[in-house]
Each structure stands twice: as C-alpha cells, then as structure tokens.
Amino acid sequence: MGDITYAILGTGALGGFYGAKLQKAGNEVHFLLKSDYLEVSQNGLVIESKDGDFTLPQVLAYSDVEKMPSCDVVIVALKTTQNHLLPHILPPVIKDDGVVLVLQNGLGIEEEISQIVGNVRIIGGLCFLCSNKVAPGHIRHLDYGQITLGEYKSNYQPTGITEKMQQIAEDFQNAGISIELAEDLLLGRWKKLVWNIPYNGLSVILNARTDELMADVHTRQLVEQLMYEVALGAKSTGRVIPESFIHTMLSYTIKMKPYRTSMKIDFDESRPLEVEAIFGNSLRKAETAGVNLPQIRSLYQQLKFLDTRIIRKQGTGNREQGTGNR
Numbered sequence: 001m002g003d004i005t006y007a008i009l010g011t012g013a014l015g016g017f018y019g020a021k022l023q024k025a026g027n028e029v030h031f032l033l034k035s036d037y038l039e040v041s042q043n044g045l046v047i048e049s050k051d052g053d054f055t056l057p058q059v060l061a062y063s064d065v066e067k068m069p070s071c072d073v074v075i076v077a078l079k080t081t082q083n084h085l086l087p088h089i090l091p092p093v094i095k096d097d098g099v100v101l102v103l104q105n106g107l108g109i110e111e112e113i114s115q116i117v118g119n120v121r122i123i124g125g126l127c128f129l130c131s132n133k134v135a136p137g138h139i140r141h142l143d144y145g146q147i148t149l150g151e152y153k154s155n156y157q158p159t160g161i162t163e164k165m166q167q168i169a170e171d172f173q174n175a176g177i178s179i180e181l182a183e184d185l186l187l188g189r190w191k192k193l194v195w196n197i198p199y200n201g202l203s204v205i206l207n208a209r210t211d212e213l214m215a216d217v218h219t220r221q222l223v224e225q226l227m228y229e230v231a232l233g234a235k236s237t238g239r240v241i242p243e244s245f246i247h248t249m250l251s252y253t254i255k256m257k258p259y260r261t262s263m264k265i266d267f268d269e270s271r272p273l274e275v276e277a278i279f280g281n282s283l284r285k286a287e288t289a290g291v292n293l294p295q296i297r298s299l300y301q302q303l304k305f306l307d308t309r310i311i312r313k314q315g316t317g318n319r320e321q322g323t324g325n326r
C-alpha cells in the first residue's frame with residue numbers, strides 16, 4: 001500500500017479511470033461524485049479498458065467534500081466548466097503540505113488554483129488519454145493513457161524535475177500508468193494544445209471525427225495551420241515548439257482510432273464546452289505578449305456562440321473563468 005493518499009475531484013472518464021487504477025494498485029483513494037454518487041457508493045466502479053477490464057466493488061465514495069479526509073494529493077478531474085466550484089471544494093480536502101494535481105486540459109489553470117490554495121504545491125498533468133464515461137460508475141478506456149507531469153511555479157517559471165513529481169510518478173507507474181516528467185509545465189501545456197485546439201474546436205464546428213478531419217485535404221490543412229498558430233502562441237510566452245512536434249501530432253492522429261473528441265461529446269450531449277480554458281486562456285496569454293492568433297480567435301468566437309446557446313437552453317451557467325468577450 002502506497003503512503004500517499006489521493007482524492008479525486010470529479011469521478012468521470014478521466015478521474016474515474018486514473019483513480020481506479022491507483023486504488024487497484026493498493027493506494028488509498030477517496031472519490032468525489034455528483035450524479036453517480038448512489039450507484040458508486042453501492043456498487044463501486046467498473047472499468048473497461050483496452051489494457052484489461054476490472055471492477056472495484058467497493059470504493060470510498062463521497063458526495064460532499066466536508067465528509068472527505070484531507071489528502072496528500074488532490075486530483076482535479078472536473079471539466080474546467082466546473083472550476084468555479086474549486087474555491088469551495090478544494091481547501092477542505094488538501095493537506096497543508098499536500099499537492100494539487102491538475103489533470104484538466106487547457107492553459108493557466110494552475111495559476112487560477114494558486115489563487116485559491118497558494119500555500120500548497122501544484123503539479124499539472126497533460127493526459128494523453130481517450131476515455132469516456134458510458135454509464136454511472138462505468139468508464140470505458142479506449143486508448144493511450146500516458147501523463148506528462150510538470151510542477152507549477154509562479155508565472156510558469158520552469159522548475160526542472162522535482163522530488164514531488166518523482167514521488168507521484170512512482171505511484172502512477174506502479175499502477176500501470178505511463179508517466180513522462182517535464183521540466184517546463186508551460187511548454188507541456190502548449191504542446192497539448194497543439195492537439196486540443198484544432199481537433200476539439202473543428203470537431204464541434206464541422207461536426208466531424210478526427211479521422212474525417214484528417215481525410216479531407218482542406219480540413220487537414222486547416223488543422224496544420226491551427227497547430228502552427230498554437231506554436232506562435234507558445235513562442236509569445238517564450239516557449240519553442242519544434243516543427244517536428246507538429247508533424248508528430250499529425251501522424252499520431254492519423255494512426256489514432258476514429259475519435260469523437262471530448263468537446264464534441266459535450267456538444268452532442270448539450271453540456272457546456274471547455275472554451276475558456278482551452279481557447280480563451282491561450283488567446284489571452286498571447287495577447288498579453290502582444291501577439292494576435294486570428295485563426296484560433298475565429299474558432300473561439302464560433303465556439304462561444306455555440307456554448308452560449310447550450311447554456312441558454314439549459315438555463316445553467318458555464319462559469320468558466322475568462323472575460324468571454326475576446
């Protein structure tokens with residue numbers, strides 16, 4: 001049994017999958033749930049995975065953070081559209097010398113979290129994972145799973161490889177989760193956006209899967225142009241994404257099983273979209289450095305239109321941070 005205790009805030013496709021793997025390997029894991037709480041507290045979690053199916057008939061499930069113990073590592077696995085909840089749900093579950101591990105997509109989230117729990121360490125994780133929640137407490141892991149970990153320091157100064165990163169990496173690796181350690185979290189986050197910005201955005205706007213976007217000469221070109229614009233964004237913050245990385249992402253996606261991106265799934269299910277964390281924050285970071293990213297801005301404007309329509313229909317608020325009027 002590992003010594004580090006874990007809390008999972010958001011037991012969905014990603015949090016449910018990694019949390020279950022950590023528990024299966026013998027770690028103490030506390031799972032926060034919302035609509036699946038009753039099912040999971042009674043019947044546990046079911047994981048269908050390309051690496052082998054398993055069930056955890058009993059898990060430590062909670063519907064209220066006030067009932068959870070404070071933990072060494074708190075994994076933020078909500079959709080970023082729910083991050084407005086963090087000032088309320090994060091402080092009660094994190095130990096004073098604990099670590100917040102942010103496994104969400106997007107940019108600038110660690111900065112936002114440091115405003116809430118400035119006294120604890122924050123590590124970001126870029127998850128190359130294809131996983132869906134198919135029923136309450138039932139996760140389907142389709143492909144990949146590697147996480148790139150990088151520690152946050154104010155203004156995203158590179159931290160190098162820290163001992164904390166190595167300790168957490170060890171637990172994840174023992175649980176069968178492949179880990180890469182990054183010296184520079186901001187560079188890692190921009191690199192992940194090279195994938196998420198074109199595919200998440202275009203899959204929604206053009207109603208297409210990744211294979212369809214890659215099969216058509218025009219959309220393939222558009223994907224590539226957007227990737228280069230993400231690299232420009234990275235450069236505006238002093239980070240260099242080599243051209244070879246863009247080629248790697250293009251061929252990685254061609255080899256990928258036909259994939260409906262998570263933003264497309266959210267759109268199809270009429271759930272709020274992670275527009276601000278992925279697009280808005282990237283535009284704002286580049287803009288602060290005096291760089292305009294017109295093609296990304298165009299995606300952002302279209303996605304905001306669609307997102308606003310979803311939110312109006314639901315009558316609920318997507319309270320993702322951001323000015324919302326780029």
Ligand SMILES: NC(=O)c1ccc[n+]([C@@H]2O[C@H](COP(=O)([O-])OP(=O)(O)OC[C@H]3O[C@@H](n4cnc5c(N)ncnc54)[C@H](OP(=O)(O)O)[C@@H]3O)[C@@H](O)[C@H]2O)c1
Nearest residue numbers: 010011012013014033034035077078104105127129130131
């Ligand atoms: N899935 C992937 O393969 C993947 C890959 C890379 C990165 N990511 C990123 O990982 C993050 C999480 O994505 P996901 O795919 O795991 O989303 P998800 O399946 O929607 O999981 C989020 C979970 O948070 C729960 N939740 C929402 N509000 C809550 C609350 N107030 N209290 C407790 N639980 C609450 C949701 O429960 P309800 O269903 O009850 O609302 C849901 O189960 C996103 O930033 C995404 O971009 C995902």
Ligand SMILES: CC(C)(CO)[C@@H](O)C(=O)[O-]
Nearest residue numbers: 127128129130144195262
């Ligand atoms: C990029 C990805 C499809 C898997 O590599 C996944 O990490 C995602 O949706 O962010």
